[in-house]
Amino acid sequence: MRKIIEKIKNLNTQRTRHIVLRIIMAVFALFVIYRFVSFGMEQNMSVFNMTRDAEKNGVPVSVLEMKKTDGVIYEPLFIKNNRAYVSSMRVSKFKSGQKISSGGEVVSVSSSIDLDSGMHIIRTRGVTDGAHTVEIRENGFYVPTYAVHNGNVFVVRDGIAHSIPVAVVRGDADNTMITGVENGDVVITSHVSEGNKVKVVK
Numbered sequence: 765m766r767k768i769i770e771k772i773k774n775l776n777t778q779r780t781r782h783i784v785l786r787i788i789m790a791v792f793a794l795f796v797i798y799r800f801v802s803f804g805m806e807q808n809m810s811v812f813n814m815t816r817d818a819e820k821n822g823v824p825v826s827v828l829e830m831k832k833t834d835g836v837i838y839e840p841l842f843i844k845n846n847r848a849y850v851s852s853m854r855v856s857k858f859k860s861g862q863k864i865s866s867g868g869e870v871v872s873v874s875s876s877i878d879l880d881s882g883m884h885i886i887r888t889r890g891v892t893d894g895a896h897t898v899e900i901r902e903n904g905f906y907v908p909t910y911a912v913h914n915g916n917v918f919v920v921r922d923g924i925a926h927s928i929p930v931a932v933v934r935g936d937a938d939n940t941m942i943t944g945v946e947n948g949d950v951v952i953t954s955h956v957s958e959g960n961k962v963k964v965v966k
Contacts, residue, residue: 822963825954827920828907830945835906838865838897838936846871846891849883857900857934858886865897904933904941911953912940918952919945920964925956 839857841848841864850858855873862870868890878885911917912935916927930944945951956962 822961823956824965825952825956825962827950827952827964830905830949830951831947832903832905834901834903835939835941837900837934837939837941839900841898842895843888843891844893846888848886849881850886851883855884858898863899864891865899870898905945906939906941907951908953909935909938909940911951918956920950920952920962923961925952925960925962927958
C-alpha cells in the first residue's frame, strides 16, 4: 500500500492523482462489500449434521414386513457311515424325509437314546462321510439372525422404534424363525435404539 501511495505522489498532475485515488478507493469499497456479502452467505449455509437430521427426520432404517412364509433353516450334522449322533436337545429338529444339502436324505430318527453313546441315532441315505447340513423347512415368521438382540426385535410403531420380546424357534447363521410377532408387523433390520424416531428406507 505504501508503494502505491508513493507512486501516486510521483505522478505528474494532480488530476491524475485524484483519478487513481478514486479507483483505489472504489476497488477497496468493492472488496469490503464482497467480504460482507460472502460472510452473510456463509452464515446462512447450514452444514449437514447426521445427528441433527436423524432427530428431525428419523434414523434411516431397513425393515421387513412380517408375513408367514415357508422358510429353510440349515442344521449342521456330522455323518459317518450314514449315521449321525445328536443330543436330546437337538433330536426334535430332525425327521425322516428331510433333505441333506450335499445330497441324500434323513431316513430315520430314533426316539430312544442309544445306550452305548447316550445320544439319539439319525440314519441317512446317500450321504458321504463328513460335516453336512440338513434342510429344515417350516412355515413361520423369518427374520435375519442379526435382527434378534437378546431375545428381542425392534418394530416400527407410529414412526418410533420399539423393542418387543420374541421366542426363537430355530435358526442358523443367516435366518431365524421366531414367534411373538404378527402378520403386518414391521421389523427393523438396521441398528437402532429404543425410542428412536425412524425413517423407513425403501
